Amino acid sequence: MKKKLLLALTLVLSGTLMSQAGPADKLKVPGPDANGRRGATVPYNRYEAENGELSGGAAKKTTSYGRKDIATQASKQSYVDLSSKGSAVNFKIDRNGDGVTMRFTMKDSPNGMGENGSLDVYVNGNKDQTVKLTSYFMWQYFNLNDPYPKDVPGGDFRCFAFDEVHFKLNNKVKPGDVITVKNDDSRNMEYGLDFIELENVPAKIKQPAGSISIQDTKYKNMAAGGDWGDAFIQAVKDAEASPSRTLYIPAGTYNLGKVWRIFADNVTITGAGMWYTNIKFTNPNKEGGGISGGNGSHGPDGYSKKIEFCNMYINSALRSRMDQMAIYKCFMDVYTDGSYFHDIWEEHFECGFWIGDYNGKMDYSDGIKIANCRIRNNLADGVNFAQGTSNATVYNCSVRGNGDDGLATWNQDACGARDLHDNIFAYNTVELGWRAGGIAVYGGTGHHIYNNFVTDMALAAGIHLNSTFPGTKFNANNKPDGIKFENNTIVRSGTNCDIFGNDLAALDVHKTGGSLQNITFYNTEIYDAPCFGITVLNDPDNIKFINTKILGAGLTGMSTSYSTTPVTFCAIRADQATPIFDGLEIGNVHKDVLGNNQTWPLWTNNNHQKADAIKYTNIKKKYVTPEPPYADKDQQGGIIDPMDGLSGYNVKLEGISWKNAKGSSDLKEGDAVTFRVKITNTSNVDIPKDVALAFEVKVNGESAAISDDFEGGLKAGKSVILTANGSWIAKLGVCKVEAIADPENNLPKETSKDDNKRVKQFNVYEAPDNNGTFTPVTGGYDLVVTKILMNTKSIKPGDKVNFSAIVANAGDQDAPAGDVLGIQFQIDGKTEVITWSDDYRKGVKSHEFVKVTANGGTAGKEWTATEGKHTVTAWIDNYGGRYAGEINHDNNKFTIELNIPMSPVQFINNPDKPDNIDGTDGIEAINAVQSVKDSYYYDLQGRRYGTTTVGLKKGVYIHCGKKVIIK
Numbered sequence: 001m002k003k004k005l006l007l008a009l010t011l012v013l014s015g016t017l018m019s020q021a022g023p024a025d026k027l028k029v030p031g032p033d034a035n036g037r038r039g040a041t042v043p044y045n046r047y048e049a050e051n052g053e054l055s056g057g058a059a060k061k062t063t064s065y066g067r068k069d070i071a072t073q074a075s076k077q078s079y080v081d082l083s084s085k086g087s088a089v090n091f092k093i094d095r096n097g098d099g100v101t102m103r104f105t106m107k108d109s110p111n112g113m114g115e116n117g118s119l120d121v122y123v124n125g126n127k128d129q130t131v132k133l134t135s136y137f138m139w140q141y142f143n144l145n146d147p148y149p150k151d152v153p154g155g156d157f158r159c160f161a162f163d164e165v166h167f168k169l170n171n172k173v174k175p176g177d178v179i180t181v182k183n184d185d186s187r188n189m190e191y192g193l194d195f196i197e198l199e200n201v202p203a204k205i206k207q208p209a210g211s212i213s214i215q216d217t218k219y220k221n222m223a224a225g226g227d228w229g230d231a232f233i234q235a236v237k238d239a240e241a242s243p244s245r246t247l248y249i250p251a252g253t254y255n256l257g258k259v260w261r262i263f264a265d266n267v268t269i270t271g272a273g274m275w276y277t278n279i280k281f282t283n284p285n286k287e288g289g290g291i292s293g294g295n296g297s298h299g300p301d302g303y304s305k306k307i308e309f310c311n312m313y314i315n316s317a318l319r320s321r322m323d324q325m326a327i328y329k330c331f332m333d334v335y336t337d338g339s340y341f342h343d344i345w346e347e348h349f350e351c352g353f354w355i356g357d358y359n360g361k362m363d364y365s366d367g368i369k370i371a372n373c374r375i376r377n378n379l380a381d382g383v384n385f386a387q388g389t390s391n392a393t394v395y396n397c398s399v400r401g402n403g404d405d406g407l408a409t410w411n412q413d414a415c416g417a418r419d420l421h422d423n424i425f426a427y428n429t430v431e432l433g434w435r436a437g438g439i440a441v442y443g444g445t446g447h448h449i450y451n452n453f454v455t456d457m458a459l460a461a462g463i464h465l466n467s468t469f470p471g472t473k474f475n476a477n478n479k480p481d482g483i484k485f486e487n488n489t490i491v492r493s494g495t496n497c498d499i500f501g502n503d504l505a506a507l508d509v510h511k512t513g514g515s516l517q518n519i520t521f522y523n524t525e526i527y528d529a530p531c532f533g534i535t536v537l538n539d540p541d542n543i544k545f546i547n548t549k550i551l552g553a554g555l556t557g558m559s560t561s562y563s564t565t566p567v568t569f570c571a572i573r574a575d576q577a578t579p580i581f582d583g584l585e586i587g588n589v590h591k592d593v594l595g596n597n598q599t600w601p602l603w604t605n606n607n608h609q610k611a612d613a614i615k616y617t618n619i620k621k622k623y624v625t626p627e628p629p630y631a632d633k634d635q636q637g638g639i640i641d642p643m644d645g646l647s648g649y650n651v652k653l654e655g656i657s658w659k660n661a662k663g664s665s666d667l668k669e670g671d672a673v674t675f676r677v678k679i680t681n682t683s684n685v686d687i688p689k690d691v692a693l694a695f696e697v698k699v700n701g702e703s704a705a706i707s708d709d710f711e712g713g714l715k716a717g718k719s720v721i722l723t724a725n726g727s728w729i730a731k732l733g734v735c736k737v738e739a740i741a742d743p744e745n746n747l748p749k750e751t752s753k754d755d756n757k758r759v760k761q762f763n764v765y766e767a768p769d770n771n772g773t774f775t776p777v778t779g780g781y782d783l784v785v786t787k788i789l790m791n792t793k794s795i796k797p798g799d800k801v802n803f804s805a806i807v808a809n810a811g812d813q814d815a816p817a818g819d820v821l822g823i824q825f826q827i828d829g830k831t832e833v834i835t836w837s838d839d840y841r842k843g844v845k846s847h848e849f850v851k852v853t854a855n856g857g858t859a860g861k862e863w864t865a866t867e868g869k870h871t872v873t874a875w876i877d878n879y880g881g882r883y884a885g886e887i888n889h890d891n892n893k894f895t896i897e898l899n900i901p902m903s904p905v906q907f908i909n910n911p912d913k914p915d916n917i918d919g920t921d922g923i924e925a926i927n928a929v930q931s932v933k934d935s936y937y938y939d940l941q942g943r944r945y946g947t948t949t950v951g952l953k954k955g956v957y958i959h960c961g962k963k964v965i966i967k
Contacts, residue, residue: 022338437464
């Protein structure tokens, strides 16, 4: 009987554990290592500007921790001023690389919206590129004792003085090369350079087999107006219903104008890599963006679970905390059951990750892991585990430039949240924050913080604990070793005056109300603290420090009177507490400027008994301040570039063809068009395998298709025919098509780029029965807008425009008659002036189209056109319960763009035909420019001009099959 009971219990426990397994289980986080690295393993090396060769008037700016000095917010308290034209910093490079991150400063504008400028980058004296800069995201202004920063210049403190930009060099550098950052700007703008970081940009991550791609035609149609918000939401739902349960977001930039709500179970969302897939939230307003694991319109208690989200860069248009009410985090709300976020580069949000439930019944993100991420330049926290979030981990992340705690765990108990426990911050580099703390613990129990490197928190504490904030604080931390810090290093951290006028130590423990107890710090190293090395205030219980080094403290030479007799900053402040120290070493403490401290280098308010209880060894030897881990110079890792050492190669894009789904090159509006090209290696040098032989197709200057997954190599003299990934949706009118080989410069030393492009023009005609397209669904009726029409083919400012919409029923059931099929037409997403249709009541049969036309509005049924670029959104308005039984209300919007003035659609005579790249699907022979018998002039790339030489530039042309030189 006992054996049966044990077996049953084992099965129950095993089933419970298996049901809770999530993607986070893929990551096995190493434990603490007293002899191991401290900080994140990163793929880049850093080059400090002040260590470079300065020229042209460049000047080093430095400070001794002046609270209002911009240099205080720079790495190592120094940066280089590049305000004069011609000023430059030259960096001698000691590794291979082509990916650069640049940390810079610029002035704000008077209205707080920032200025735009640029710096130029040279490699070995040759201009590589101009890098655009902006101070739009920078600068927050504080008044003393006011926690709410302002966005317009003024106040007592200027924070967020530096921002970052990253870019890929056109030519990879190697050891011994020189990268120069130079001010070639003639606008007399002020620039400052803190550092650059150099890394090898890895190869793109290819689309997982069987996954859904956001570039699939369905989603491109949904994003036709340029906003991918609805497409992303729908694609996650579709991925959840697919066998692969994976959504792939290829290389490119995707604009989202609203919160991306992920309501899914066991779905992987992956990009092509943080250097390739760019997500940009474009709405700067409150609740205008970010990624939510909450349910949104699905109810108050929904959440995401078992989510894996990875491999992309995410940015936003947010530049204000809006009095701490922006509600605009990169990741927010609830991701349960071991969700896993990794290899993400995010910046310019209110917070990077704020994990907690604030809606309805409490749900908890237990087991969530965040790893190998770059969490940077946010207005508030980098990561905050709140509202009962437990067993959560941040591992091997770069956390930089944030405006509140870098990494925090806070047992806030809003909405009845439980206490939190057992959170881990391990092997992270946290630096250059400008408020609160690098790593902060504000309650809970069982947390483990180890092997982190915290540096240059000169406006904040390095490690910060207090009991100030609402919640259950440290009540549950009742075991003697309840919360452990191990093997952490803190460098140049702490301030003499935070926004409340208080000083903060490099390691600051402050009981301010409620419990703060049972914290142990093992193997802590503190270097070059500007103020106190360690502060323990208001007698928290059982605070222990085992094996502690403080090498450099009080280096500002300043004093404080916060809650004490005025005292010069020193190694340890313990006048209102009795912390326990075992194995303490102290060295390089600034002298006692005020001369009133009898227990120097400790401050106990001259309580000798307290001071005598703190035994320490005085270190008089010199020391080297450590650096965070960077890429090992002898073990650089990364991708081996197969093109290294090769030269003399050349490819030519010889032809381009196109066809629609029916195999025709005669295109109609709305056709899904596939492009193919022929690329030939015209040199005697083989292109090796593992090099992406890519091409891009642009239509009327906009990217329409790309192929970058062929890596089979190309022998000298051989050709390959490549097909673009995905399809382009044909747009009415004349289309200028440019096919470009090697658009990403994977072949940097080609003998010529002149033959990498081929240009053609063709017409896209109107389809007489083109009502747009929809994706059929089952389970009811589903109304979608498929097209927006206007009462005129040309529009100029002042014209009256009447809109119509084509509405389809994508469902398998009829939408019943009787209800009003209401359509609202919005201009530029605004509701002040709208038109609407509210007179259609006939219903819509399954898979049928109907046309409805605006018959009213806030200013009549017509919109008065104004000059410029506009969006027009047709929205199926379910106001008052109209068509309440529709199975999906989230796909009721359709948006187009209008450029006013808008001319009638034009067509050209004698449009080009596709090249006959393989002898079967083309009409125009690739080499026709050598054998044409018509009267047109062609250049050597196959571009067609007029029938005379009038207007032709100097060069070589083909006319009637003969070579013609225009001088």
